[in-house]
Amino acid sequence: MMTRLLFGAGVAFSLLLAPVHRVHADEANVMTEAELAQTLVEVLGLSTLLPANPSDGEAFAILLANGISPRDGWNSEGVVTVGTLSRILVQAMGRADEIENPDNDNEWVALLAALGVEFGTVQDAIDQIDPIAFPEANVAIVVSTDPLRKSSMIGQGDDQQLGADLMELRRPLVAVPVDRDEIPEVIDRVTRPSRRPTPPPMTPWWFRR
């Protein structure tokens, strides 16, 4: 066990001094924090809570809402270091409260080593991340006005909102006493003699009395 811990700590410490390789190598052959955030959103099971192909800002925001952030915050061009990766791993495991001095990268690395988590590349690290058990997101009360992102007109009840539940209340309603079966005729009635309306399937309160 001690050998394993020392090995893990040694590998982690040696990598701490240099940026690690990214999962999908590009021209610079390093991984940026934006790329890490996009990968984390997938691995942590957050992608179904976001629009398709989320922007960097959307990925950063949902990670931050779940308490996952590099020491200096998310920087789209920042290069991922072992210190950052260790911090992210520990936060994703829900063990950030076990760190006494969060500003010290070595503490995050040491905790991982103590937990027996070893990795040599970003991919190694990511492969060891479990999805968040109950992620926090604002699904039912998204206020986006973007037609490509806004919430639907109708929704299920009890979606989890940053941990608490909220029920969608939007649903079709009838505001006037007309029978939907007769709607086309009602529209035509603008120029025709009116007919006595009948109760609608979703009867407004004043009509029930």
Next chain:
Amino acid sequence: MSMKRTFGLALATMMFSTPMVAMSETGSNWLQLKNRLRFEYDDNIYERGSDKTDSLKIIVQPEFHVNLGLQDATFLGLRYRPSFFYWADREPDDTDWHHDFDIVLNHKFAPRTTLGLKNTLRYAERPELVDRDVRVQSSADYLLNSTDGNLEHFLTPAVFTRVGGRYTILRFDDDALAKTDDYDVIAAGLTVGFKPAPASTVFADYRYEETSYDLSTRGSESHFLGVGLEQTFNPALIGTFRAGWQNKSFDNPSISDADDPYFDASVTFLPSPRTRITTGVGYSMTEADVFPFASQDRLQFFASVSHDLTAKIGLNLAGAYQKGEYKGSQVIISEDGKTFPDGEEEIVQLSGRVSYMINRSNWIELGYQYVDLSSDFRENFDRNRISVGWRTSL
């Protein structure tokens, strides 16, 4: 094809396809199973202003997640969550089934070119309900499906374009309801963005949205033109802002075109390592929730707070406010010169939950939800719900 058959087909496809794709998964921890069980007291199950009926409920929500990284460049995510509701005092139907099924597919063609696709399927039972010989809810079973996707390409490390589209359908089982509320929404858009600094992204976007109902005179068409900003202000504060101008024209020739500004903003911040807050506001013209209106001006506000009281005890609070303003000049029917007054509807929702982590796989929770609806179009009501529950994740 009936909705139930369509939904069954979709589920069967998922059941069949999941093992096939699972065989090609490359990462570990690709399968996640969860469940939420709640016992709830609901003081107003029919959402009435008076003569309220209360009931105990049992809610079971298992959830299946599959996250697959395929050959490094492709990600496939599946999520299926059926929800079962049992109502101790609801007549004549004491059970509901809801189904949520999501698929996410992301693919990286090149380091600078990515494609994202997402499909969201919802099927819900809303049976006809009768309370003391009064029909309080008509049958409103529905299927909602939304498919959206976009392609993003970085022209340079700092300049990108994004082309996207979305197609949403809503189908009700009940023929009469379907006639007025079934709709198809097609949206498309182009975004051009620039990153002047690592913490900032500015963008300009154009959006087109066409809403078509079975009832042809309720449809509309909108054009949006605006600008936005995504900004990391500091390590604990991230914000997004959008604003622009919307032009909306209606299929009903008697309704005049409308022009209005739109905006939305949301921020996520951590005042302390143990506290996370998200808040936002949005305003735009959007589809009407109330028939026979063709549009509403909707203002929304929300705030959510999560606070870790201890390492094992968490507190979550959420609140939302929505105000929809309806114009009498935007109704699609007119009876013998009768005019409709303007009206509005306000919804306030509050929710809280305290959860205790037994171990890293099990939690127990105590929850409370409050809803207050104030409307010019339907009966005002408030509703309180209190629940105790158990969450588990395997």
